[in-house]
Amino acid sequence: MNYSKAEFYASYGKFSQIPPCDRIEIAFAGRSNVGKSTLINKIFNRKNLARVSSVPGKTATINFYSLENIYFADLPGYGYAKVSKSEKERWSELIEGYLNSDRDIRLVFSLIDMRHPPTADDIHMINYLIESELPFVIVLTKADKLKKTEREKRMEALKTEIPYYDQIHIVPFSSMTFEGVEEIRSIIDEISADE
Numbered sequence: 001m002n003y004s005k006a007e008f009y010a011s012y013g014k015f016s017q018i019p020p021c022d023r024i025e026i027a028f029a030g031r032s033n034v035g036k037s038t039l040i041n042k043i044f045n046r047k048n049l050a051r052v053s054s055v056p057g058k059t060a061t062i063n064f065y066s067l068e069n070i071y072f073a074d075l076p077g078y079g080y081a082k083v084s085k086s087e088k089e090r091w092s093e094l095i096e097g098y099l100n101s102d103r104d105i106r107l108v109f110s111l112i113d114m115r116h117p118p119t120a121d122d123i124h125m126i127n128y129l130i131e132s133e134l135p136f137v138i139v140l141t142k143a144d145k146l147k148k149t150e151r152e153k154r155m156e157a158l159k160t161e162i163p164y165y166d167q168i169h170i171v172p173f174s175s176m177t178f179e180g181v182e183e184i185r186s187i188i189d190e191i192s193a194d195e
Contacts (some may be wrong), residue, residue: 001189006044006067013061015097024104025071026188029095030111031121032077035141038175039111040065040074043184049076062098070192073098073105079121099132106191107135109184114140114154114172117161126163137169137187138162144174 012018013111028036037050063074075095076158099105110125112118118126146154155172159165169187173180 001068001185001192003043003185004045006046006049006065006072008049009064009066009071011061011063013094015062015094015101018062018098021071021101021103023069023071024106024191025073026191027073027075027098027105027108027109029075029108029125030077030139030141031079031113031119033174034077034113035078035173036111037143039109039139039173039184040072042173042175042178042181043188062094068192070188071087078125079119081155097129099134100116106194107133107137109139110136111139111141112162114143114151115145117157123163124183126168130164135186137171139180139184140170140172142174143172143179144176162171 004071006097028040030036040050041047044065044067050063060076062076065072065074075098076093078092097118099108108129110129112122126136126138140158143151151172158170164166171183173181174185
């Protein structure tokens with residue numbers, strides 16, 4: 001798969017606006033500012049395919065990218081406190097509407113900041129994906145921001161912080177060192193090969 005050929009497809013602020021599903025989809029979920037856009041740019045080897053913002057809560061839409069036979073859906077970040085209640089409800093409807101739909105979602109990359117214990121929202125998302133029987137992989141972002149011993153401590157702690165840890169595929173990712181990029185691409189290759 002030629003990852004640099006990925007293109008921005010469309011943005012939707014309401015679930016009702018999204019056209020019917022006509023191909024397989026892979027989604028990216030995670031709290032605000034966890035690094036979803038950065039990860040997408042690294043996977044597709046592009047600087048600005050997904051707009052990166054230092055301001056949390058910037059992605060308030062589902063952004064779709066297209067590559068060959070797959071749509072990649074970048075879901076709005078959850079858990080950002082500084083937005084209005086109505087805006088939070090709209091995000092929640094958008095994310096849940098998408099994940100609950102009959103779309104052909106083959107995989108969700110659930111992003112968690114490796115430096116900190118998963119938030120209540122992160123755990124809620126993991127449990128939701130398990131209950132919905134949606135296949136998912138956890139991507140631990142910002143791996144390069146930890147020193148070796150800190151990283152070992154966090155990896156150990158995650159075993160008790162993440163439910164069903166030993167049954168989940170977990171990929172540490174760094175935008176600086178590109179750690180995890182090839183592993184994530186090979187997971188995507190496997191999914192697209194099944195088509």
